[in-house]
Amino acid sequence: MVATACGSADSGADSGDAPAGAxxxxxxxRNCGAEVRFDAPPERVALLESAPVTILDGLGVLDRAVLRAGAFPEEYYDEPTNRAIAGIESLGENVDTSGHLQLSQESIIAQQPELVLGLPDGITRESLSGNGINTLVQPVYCPDDVDATTFDDVYEQIETYGTVFDRAERATTMIAGLRERVTEVERSVEGRPQRTAAVLYPTVGGGSGYAYGNRSMAHPQLAAAGFTNVFGDVDERVFEVTTEQLIAADPEVLVLLHTDGDPREVRGAVESLPGAQSLRAVRDGQILVQLFNFTEPPTPLSMDGLERIADHFGASR
Known part of the structure; x- marks a missing residue:
């Protein structure tokens, strides 16, 4: 995302907590090739994915969310944030087996939010815009021109939201804290032997699922935690991986992502693959199952996931 002011930015107000219209x-x-215009900070926001919650909360604007749809696992948030989410009107949690939200466009338009965060399958930016509703999509999900992901993508996302909601000062404070957390993890793993790792999204019930390449948030996350991504040479965010590819790569540790359900089933989906017992990660029990947003897309939750990876595998050595 790139924010460009169309009017004067010199208001004399505190940019960190300035009121609407400042x-x-x-x-x-500019978002996914589209230009999205804001005449004032949005007051009515629809959350069609869980990832933006921690940014909105950190900026002090989560109370602008008047609508939500999809799953918002309590494990992501602290108790006050979970209470706030519970108070937001829900259009349902109908998510398919691959984690994609199933929702009608009409149900969103009927609520007339000013801004929609997330764009599930079957819902188009053009239709929402035609009804006076702005949309912002996580840049990593843009269909074209997605570069390799880094922690800078997290910071840039916060900067953009800080601009849109007129909370630039709070955005700066958030970013500084997150940078320090990444640095602390990198320091904590200094001197550890470099090990190989893979981040997978297994298919429960059959198939080896998906792996994350160098355009995903998984790649810099593994690097910061002291690991080498065995699929780091794959120039994609996520791709379908075969059992043979996984066995040939033979990572020493595995991070398994899921959106809901029993983590034991997610782990079992990998351990039951033909030949999986030959994998060092499976044989040595070096597996961490965690919720999807702890890695993807790039948000403050990615820092939580980074710390979980470093703590889990650091303690197991």
Missing amino acids: GGFPLTV
């Missing part, structure tokens, strides 16, 4: 508006945000 300096810097109107502004235009």
Whole structure:
């Protein structure tokens, strides 16, 4: 995302907690090749994915969310945030086996939010825009021109939301804290033997599932935790991986992502693959199962996931 002010940004107000209509508006945000114009900070927000919650909460604007759809696992958030989410009207949690939200476009338009965060299958930016509703998509999910992901993508996402919601000062504070957390993890793993790892999204009930390449948040996350991504030479965010590819790569540790359900089933889906017992990670029990947003897309939750990876595999050595 790139934010561009269309009006004067010199309002004399505190940019960290300025009221709606303060300096810097109107502004235009470029998102997935589209230009999204904001005349003022949005007051009615629809959350069609769980990833933006921690940014909105950190900026102090989670109370702008008037609508949500999909799963918002309590494990992601602290108790006050979970209470806030529970108070947001829900359009349902109908998610398919691959974690994609099933939702009608009409149900969103009927609620008339000013901004929709997330774009599930079957819902188009053009249709929402035609009804006066702005949309912002996580840049890593853009269909074209997605570069290799880094922690800078997290910081840039926060900066963009800080601009859109007129909370630039809070955004700066958030970013500084997150940078320090990444640095602390990198320091904590210094001197550990470099090991190989893979991040997978297993298919429960059959098939080897998906693996994450160098365009995913999994790649810099593994590197910061002191691991080499065995699929780091794959120039994709996520791709279908065969059992043969996984066995040939033979990672020493595995991070398994899922959106809901029993983590034991997720782990079992990998351990039951033909030949999986020959994998060092399976043989040595070096497996961590964690919820999807602890890795993807790039948000503050990725830092939580980074710390979980470093702690889990550091303690197991």
